[in-house]
Amino acid sequence: MxxxxxxxxxxxxxxxxxxxxxxxxxxxxxxxxxxxxxxxxxxxxxxxxxxxxxxxxxxxxxxxxxxxxxxxxxxxxxxxxxxxxxxxxxxxxxxxxxxxxxxxxxxxxxxxxxxxxxxxxxxxxxxxxxxxxxxxxxxxxxxxxxxxxxxxxxxxxxxxxxxxxxxxxxxxxxxxxxxxxETGSSMSRRMYAIASYIHSHYQQDLSLDEVSRRFYVSAHHLSRQFNRVTGFTFTEYVQMTRIRNAQQLLLNSSEKITDIAAQCGFASFSQFNRIFNKQSGMSPSAYRRSRPSQSKHEMMLVGERPQ
Structure with missing residues (x-):
């Protein structure tokens, strides 16, 4: 059709x-x-x-x-x-x-x-x-x-x-x-602006108090509304953003894992290792080794319909 x-x-x-x-x-x-x-x-x-x-x-x-x-x-x-x-x-x-x-x-x-x-x-x-x-x-x-x-x-x-x-x-x-x-309430738009700010500044030291001052909202209100809009706490969102970016670097660069941890905003390697294991189900080194094989496959083209 x-x-x-x-x-x-x-x-x-x-x-x-x-x-x-x-x-x-x-x-x-x-x-x-x-x-x-x-x-x-x-x-x-x-x-x-x-x-x-x-x-x-x-x-x-x-x-x-x-x-x-x-x-x-x-x-x-x-x-x-x-x-x-x-x-x-x-x-x-x-x-x-x-x-x-x-x-x-x-x-x-x-x-x-x-x-x-x-x-x-x-x-x-x-x-x-x-x-x-x-x-x-x-x-x-x-x-x-x-x-x-x-x-x-x-x-x-x-x-x-x-x-x-x-x-x-x-x-x-x-x-x-x-x-x-501009869709949704002004508070929802502000929470997405904060989420975007996290993505742009995840390498820096991000605290709830500092971000709440920057966006002119109380830390308590930010915490509650951010969870409502995104489904994550402020800390969870920061950590997940940092881990996703660390995963990219592990797969697409040869940088040392300790350097990646620091580059992605983690205060210590032990903190990075603990959070990475929790979110990825494996260590950073195991994640890097898990990169899909880049071996070539025979060229093919298939048009498939449901059976």
């Missing part, structure tokens, strides 16, 4: 290669219910594109809340802490695209760096007028059609079409009409 301007089939999956390969695509056409909302923000080492197809939802990126409407295009770069909050009721349909591609091809490096600058926007959410949206999403519909054909050229054509999709977003980025709306 076609939902507005985007072809959609419940439970359909398209993939080229596997996560961990230098080039891979995974397009997942599915619904997501409120009951499956993640508890805290997560990260991954690949790029992600999220396109909601009906209803509305919210995206939390580095602690900041963004309302999204159907056919908004959310672009998430690797290692960015984020989660989607889906509403109660009928599960919204969405297309989730996870991908990675090599950007070091001779003569194309600067072009790819410019293309991927769209993922570095301060607010990486794009909303286009209807006619422009049709043009931008057309390559994604082409990928859906191509996935149902049998050809050894499928992976090449899918890669080409996806680059075309990104190029269209970049070409028309100046027409982006997304405006962050």
């Amino acid at each position: 076609t939902t507005s301007v985007l072809t959609y089939e419940q439970g359909y999956v398209i993939h080229v290669n596997q996560p961990g390969d230098e080039l891979f695509y995974h397009l997942d056409y599915d619904e997501r219910s409120h009951d499956l909302n993640m508890e805290f923000q997560h990260f991954h080492d690949f790029y992600e594109v999220c396109i909601l197809l009906d209803r509305t939802a919210a995206h939390i990126i580095e602690g900041s809340l963004y309302e999204i409407q159907p056919l908004d295009i959310v672009l998430l770069r690797p290692s960015l802490l984020h989660k989607t909050q889906y509403p109660k009721g009928t599960p919204p349909k969405r297309l989730m695209i996870n991908f990675a591609m090599p950007r070091h091809m001779p003569g194309l490096e600067s072009g790819y760096n410019e293309l991927f600058s769209i993922f570095d926007e301060e607010v990486p959410i794009f909303r286009f007028p209807e006619e422009r949206r049709k043009e931008i999403l057309a390559p994604i519909n082409d990928i859906f059609a191509i996935s149902q054909q049998c050809s050894t050229l499928q992976p090449v054509v899918i890669h080409h079409k996806f680059v075309e999709f990104l190029c269209a977003i970049h070409r028309y980025a100046a027409e982006n009409g997304y405006v962050r709306e």
Whole structure:
């Protein structure tokens, strides 16, 4: 079926290669219910594109809340802490695209760096007028059609079409009409501003008293309202933000674990080790060793439907 301007089939999956390969695509056409909302923000080492197809939802990126409407295009770069909050009721349909591609091809490096600058926007959410949206999403519909054909050229054509999709977003980025709306009560907005502040300053010494003074709210009121809005105490949120960032560094750098602990705002290595074990279920060194193998897999493309 076609939902507005985007072809959609419940439970359909398209993939080229596997996560961990230098080039891979995974397009997942599915619904997501409120009951499956993640508890805290997560990260991954690949790029992600999220396109909601009906209803509305919210995206939390580095602690900041963004309302999204159907056919908004959310672009998430690797290692960015984020989660989607889906509403109660009928599960919204969405297309989730996870991908990675090599950007070091001779003569194309600067072009790819410019293309991927769209993922570095301060607010990486794009909303286009209807006619422009049709043009931008057309390559994604082409990928859906191509996935149902049998050809050894499928992976090449899918890669080409996806680059075309990104190029269209970049070409028309100046027409982006997304405006962050002020939703919820003024206190809720203040709590999300505090969460965003934590993400920007987790490396520093963050105390409830210091942050409450900065945001002109009593420490007692901040503590109570922050828990109500985010589901975490102030201390829990700070610790989880620090641990998520430490996890990124453990997987994507060769820095010493003691240096990572200090860099992420922990007062001592013993404190870092204790909290990391509690939240991750393993030690920092074991977490680093658990990094998925980057071995290559045989290239394949599959269009899957539910059985």
